[in-house]
Amino acid sequence: MAFYGIRSRLLSTTFAFRNLMSIYSRKGWQRTLYTQNQHSTGETYRLPSRVYSTSTERERNEDSHSIIKDTEKGSGVTEKREFQAETRMLLDIVAKSLYSESEIFIRELISNASDALEKFRYMSMSNEALERTDRQLAIHLRTDKTYRTFTIQDTGIGMNREEMIDNLGTIAKSGSKAFLEEVREKGTGGDPSAIIGQFGVGFYSAFMVAHKVDVFSKSSRPGSIPFKWTSDGSGTYEIQEAEGVEEGTKIVVHLKPECRQFSDEDTVKGIVKKYSNFVGSPIFLNGSQINRVEALWLKDPKGVEAQMHEDFYRFVSGSYDRPRFVLHFATDAPLNLRCLLYVPEGKPGLFEMSRDAQVGVSLYSRKVLIKNKADNIIPQWLRFLKGVVDSEDIPLNLSRELLQEGVVIRKLRTVVTNRLLRFLQERAQKESETYLKFYKDYGMFLKEGIIIENEQLHKEEISKLLRFESSTKASGEATSLPDYLSRMQPAQKDIYYLAAPSRELAERSPYLEALREKAVEVLFCFEPYDEMVLLQLRQFDGKPITSVEKEMRQMKDDVDLNSMPIGSLTKSEAESLSLWLQQILKGRAHAVKLTQKLDSHPCVVTVEEMAAARHFVRTQSSQLTPEARWSILQPRFEINIKHPLIKKLSTLKDSNPDLATMLADQLFAMGMVTAGLEEDPRKMVSSLNELLTKALENH
Secondary structure, eight states: OHHHHHHHHHHHHHHHHHHHHHHHHHHOSSOOEEEEEEOTTSOEEEEEEOTTOOHHHHHHHHHBOOOOOSOOEEOSOOEEEEOSSOOHHHHHIIIIISOSOTTHHHHHHHHHHHHHHHHHHHHHHTTOOOSOTTSOOOEEEEEETTTTEEEEEEOSOOOOHHHHHHHHSSTTOOHHHHHHHHHHHHTOSSOGGGOOOSSSOGGGGGGGTEEEEEEEEEOSSTTOOOEEEEEOSSSEEEEEEEESOOSEEEEEEEEOGGGGGGGOHHHHHHHHHHHSTTOSSOEEETTEEOOOSOOGGGSOGGGOOHHHHHHHHHHHHOOSSOEEEEEEEEEOSSSOEEEEEEEESSOOOHHHHSTTSOOEEEEEETTEEEESSOTTTSOGGGTTOEEEEEOSOOOBOTTSOSBOOSHHHHHHHHHHHHHHHHHHHHHHHHOHHHHHHHHHHHHHHHHHHHHHOOOHHHHHHHHTTOOBEETTSOTTOOBOHHHHHHTOOTTOOOEEEEEOSSHHHHHTOHHHHHHGGGTOOEEEEOSHHHHHHHHHHOEETTEEEEEHHHHHHHSOOOOOGGGOOTTSOOHHHHHHHHHHHHHHTTTTOSEEEEESSOSSOSEEEEOSSHHHHHHHHHHTGGGSOHHHHHHHHOOEEEEETTSHHHHHHHHHHHHOHHHHHHHHHHHHHHHHHHTTOOSOGGGHHHHHHHHHHHHTTTO
């Protein structure tokens, strides 16, 4: 045991010595000098360089330095105090139950540090008396696996004794909120909107992972005395004067054994990149800056180049393609909103097509990540989008993690969705070829939106982006619903469509043939789900959307048996055939009707709501008995009294009843297949073979 104790102390000493040598090798034995470097925001930052170093070493040192030292210590009399106005139970709630993930404490401490920097920057611009106004404004982090600590230090405004007691000694006391209120009351210049803090509980998230927290702080106001604040989160804290403290605040989180992962550099780096990558000030981890990606959504859209968008898109999406469309906009009314959305160039993968896939847009508030997959802001059917939405108006819960569903969230979702739909409509007009390629790849998501959206207004806005082939357009040429309306005949009241597997089958459809005399344009739906989309849409701009099958069924077609057309069945033949077919098709055909609407087709099957019937057949009919299926569908069998097959059938029913029965069954089955009401048309093959065999017996 003694040997292991000595060995442990030797290892600790060796590790500490290596750390010390590493620090000296980076910074040099000489006193560190500083060079001036102008930051992109216009502020001056001071970066260290070593005496006698080469230019390469200077560049490396300018990117790698740390202000964190271990010179701070308490020096005065320790004063033990209890938290003001709050109980130990409340502290337990904040530290242990308020946040969903313990890693959130890093985001909260960085947000607090960022607020301290913003306060210092604002007060400097307001010409208030402050110490060392030319210092670098940055946030420094350090991890130490040996001592199991996580340290964060900022060069911001700092705190005096009273501010420490007010801001750290009272749970839910927000120094940032009080500062904003003070600024608004004074009405002074400047923009304090970069302040992140709202609730004042973020600091206490450290107690989720810490058994003790030390805070060293020195106010930037002239003549300020530094102080040390210490607590184990049990309901009391200690405060005393300190020495060796620079202006700003340093927090040392002594981690619990089970939370040692937060003393690992790679773990902390991943958390910072996830939540705080776009904080307005540089963040250094163990001497290296780790937040180099700009918050592109806050820039003027006109000043962002295409390459910048490509780089940022790859960062937020984790993809290697480029954006197909870029929507970058900002609004102040009705909500404060900064939005940058990308439509990927690549086709969606199988996982993205799934309804279980997550939204690809992240929600930020003042550049701090609130929700990585913002399904509250972006509807599920737009899950293919990548990008960022940033708003100061979002109502958050106390932990700044969860969105509180309400009027503001619904309004925000509506603003973003409508702006995107308008943008895509503009692209469809100005870049029609590019849009058609997009529609081919992502049209399914738009159709999903029409199905799942509840409000008709939203459905119709999305439907403006749909594209269909048409009976009046050449093959491969697409048209939209607004364009269809512009070509409607003056007396036309409905928008007509026909569902078919291909254009060839659509043009040969008996239902289209029946409408040709009306000379109306018909939209073609080639995908099985297109019909369901139009069924859900119901109408567009006040015009009902009607299938040609339904229109055909409702058309007046009263056959006058006393004046049958030339070349058709006689009155007695027609009546006799109709009665015979009703007997043969009993239990399947709900009714048999004579029709003159057809020309080249012998028969057709119609039902009251063809689109709904086809959906029923595809999804539920296999679960029913044949009798129940026919009872629900109630198909009507309409025969063309002028067609040669029907006239031959009228003759065969008397001369060859068996062959006539087989022919009647086959005609009805073909009508069901043509209507799309037969699950598996292969079942017809055997009956067709039997019919042909019977027909060719005498040949």
